[in-house]
Amino acid sequence: VVYDLIIHNGRIASASHVSDTSVWIGICGDKITTVQSGPTPIASARQVIDARGGYITPGGVDTHVHLQQLQVAPEDDTGDTFVSGTRSAIAGGTTTIVAFANQQRHDESLLPLVKEYHRRAGSGGTFTDYGFHMILTKPSKKILDEELPHLVQNEGITSIKASRVYMTYEARRVNDRDMLEIMLRTRKLGMTLMVHAENDDMVQLVIDHLRENELTEPAHHALARTPLAEAEATNRAICLSNLVSAPILIVHVSSATSMARIRHAQDELQPIFAETCPQYLLMLANAMSPGHSHGGCGCGGAPPSDPESLPLAPSNFSEGADASTVQGRYEGAKMVCSPPLREDRSDLDAVWKGLANGTVTTFSSDHCPSRYNHPKGKKKGLVGCEADFTKIPNGLPGVETRLPLLMTYGVEAGRISIQRFVQVCCTQPAQLYGLQHRKGEISPGMDADIVVWYPEGEIDEVVTNEKLHHDIDYTPFEGTRVTNWPRYTVLRGKVAYDREGQGVLGVKGEYVHRVKGTMGHEKRTETHLERISRFGEAKRLVGTRS
Numbered sequence: 001v002v003y004d005l006i007i008h009n010g011r012i013a014s015a016s017h018v019s020d021t022s023v024w025i026g027i028c029g030d031k032i033t034t035v036q037s038g039p040t041p042i043a044s045a046r047q048v049i050d051a052r053g054g055y056i057t058p059g060g061v062d063t064h065v066h067l068q069q070l071q072v073a074p075e076d077d078t079g080d081t082f083v084s085g086t087r088s089a090i091a092g093g094t095t096t097i098v099a100f101a102n103q104q105r106h107d108e109s110l111l112p113l114v115k116e117y118h119r120r121a122g123s124g125g126t127f128t129d130y131g132f133h134m135i136l137t138k139p140s141k142k143i144l145d146e147e148l149p150h151l152v153q154n155e156g157i158t159s160i161k162a163s164r165v166y167m168t169y170e171a172r173r174v175n176d177r178d179m180l181e182i183m184l185r186t187r188k189l190g191m192t193l194m195v196h197a198e199n200d201d202m203v204q205l206v207i208d209h210l211r212e213n214e215l216t217e218p219a220h221h222a223l224a225r226t227p228l229a230e231a232e233a234t235n236r237a238i239c240l241s242n243l244v245s246a247p248i249l250i251v252h253v254s255s256a257t258s259m260a261r262i263r264h265a266q267d268e269l270q271p272i273f274a275e276t277c278p279q280y281l282l283m284l285a286n287a288m289s290p291g292h293s294h295g296g297c298g299c300g301g302a303p304p305s306d307p308e309s310l311p312l313a314p315s316n317f318s319e320g321a322d323a324s325t326v327q328g329r330y331e332g333a334k335m336v337c338s339p340p341l342r343e344d345r346s347d348l349d350a351v352w353k354g355l356a357n358g359t360v361t362t363f364s365s366d367h368c369p370s371r372y373n374h375p376k377g378k379k380k381g382l383v384g385c386e387a388d389f390t391k392i393p394n395g396l397p398g399v400e401t402r403l404p405l406l407m408t409y410g411v412e413a414g415r416i417s418i419q420r421f422v423q424v425c426c427t428q429p430a431q432l433y434g435l436q437h438r439k440g441e442i443s444p445g446m447d448a449d450i451v452v453w454y455p456e457g458e459i460d461e462v463v464t465n466e467k468l469h470h471d472i473d474y475t476p477f478e479g480t481r482v483t484n485w486p487r488y489t490v491l492r493g494k495v496a497y498d499r500e501g502q503g504v505l506g507v508k509g510e511y512v513h514r515v516k517g518t519m520g521h522e523k524r525t526e527t528h529l530e531r532i533s534r535f536g537e538a539k540r541l542v543g544t545r546s
């Protein structure tokens with residue numbers, strides 16, 4: 001056999017195992033064909049990568065990425081395109097993304113939307129493979145009963161985000177009945193249902209009260225969206241799911257109470273899954289205020305110098321940002337996302353615990369960026385000297401920093417194992433979202449999507465925005481120390497990122513036709529509705545006999 005690429009001399013990490021350095025990977029074309037120990041047949045390889053004792057992991061799968069979403073006028077879109085977003089992803093070790101295709105209230109059909117998103121992703125090309133989730137805001141009968149089965153069978157779209165099935169963002173939220181109708185269909189079709197769980201009425205009440213008290217600066221965003229609003233919506237989503245036995249995934253879990261509620265449901269063998277994101281592990285709400293005093297954050301007064309301490313308050317304010325001016329404080333808008341950064345260290349600790357103990361199923365970026373210095377980006381909430389955090393576009397960039405940050409503060413700092421890292425960043429997101437036939441694992445027959453990391457101890461640097469490949473003018477993790485970074489990212493057998501060579505290479509990503517995910521659909525318990533049907537059936541039978 002002649003291999004197009006051989007990767008050897010590293011420690012191959014899977015969801016369950018780490019190999020020793022004698023195991024090598026042989027790749028032909030797009031696929032991994034061989035994973036074997038023993039002497040590497042270097043002579044029969046067209047190209048060889050020497051991993052020098054570093055980890056070799058599957059390519060990252062980031063299933064929560066917002067790119068070129070149809071929700072704003074095109075000229076208002078100051079985020080990443082499919083080109084810049086996937087360029088950033090590949091440089092951070094992510095080889096597959098799933099982006100959102102959102103229904104707007106006036107859209108009667110999802111099918112033209114899917115076409116439009118294909119056009120958007122296809123027009124400039126992508127550096128990673130990609131798929132789409134649908135965001136539902138107005139689930140008509142036609143959409144539920146005709147279009148969803150079509151999307152699953154013909155378009156390879158096997159997941160939905162809803163509370164758009166949001167329980168939040170007034171224009172996008174769906175009511176409980178709609179949520180239940182969606183759950184019945186996703187259960188039947190084997191689709192994955194993502195739920196954004198924040199109770200919007202609870203949020204809006206607090207916002208009104210903050211306004212009355214003239215507390216409308218970016219830092220107050222964290223006060224508006226309480227852990228209680230997240231807990232209420234999480235609990236409600238779990239109860240709704242319970243009624244119809246539908247698997248759901250609670251996205252971007254940020255607080256202790258929600259994590260505990262999810263854990264409890266899992267202990268009861270309910271098909272409830274959880275996602276979290278780097279921002280909820282690494283920053284607290286005080287990162288939204290300049291001149292952070294390192295008082296209550298537990299970091300000990302100085303930016304931590306060893307990766308076992310968490311960054312908590314990165315230097316994401318510009319130098320000389322003046323805490324005594326609205327403009328200085330307004331830079332906190334860079335960290336405005338929903339759910340917000342939490343005030344209490346106990347929430348952050350609970351997210352770490354959930355990540356380590358298996359409650360968290362998947363780790364995503366929720367890359368949803370807006371430029372800071374742009375009147376239609378983050379600056380939208382600043383008019384003259386008046387700040388209004390409710391006008392700030394929500395979301396952070398992070399598709400490139402996701403894996404290096406978890407490798408640093410999770411694996412190398414000893415909080416999670418490398419196997420756990422692979423589970424939540426690669427294997428489980430692939431299984432949740434119907435990518436398991438091609439992605440998330442290093443084994444023969446799978447796509448050759450691979451990340452080669454540096455040997456531990458070789459990298460010690462800080463994240464700066466100049467080093468990143470997105471099209472955004474800041475990173476929330478500016479100044480944050482990292483102790484590893486992908487040295488090579490391989491996409492379907494081709495080196496797509498070479499950190500010490502040419503950086504990002506012009507490899508073309510492809511649309512991935514997803515199949516049904518395998519998590520949560522294993523065991524179909526009878527739903528309450530099915531039980532009632534059974535009673536009805538029995539009653540009818542008795543009726544025909546008499």
Ligand code: URP
Nearest residue numbers: 196337338366368394395
């Ligand atoms: O703040 C965030 N996360 N915005 C993105 C949209 C969402 O809710 O995921």
Ligand code: ZN
Nearest residue numbers: 196251252338
């Ligand atoms: Zn969300």
Ligand code: ZN
Nearest residue numbers: 294297299313
């Ligand atoms: Zn501090």
Ligand code: ZN
Nearest residue numbers: 064066366368
């Ligand atoms: Zn999101």
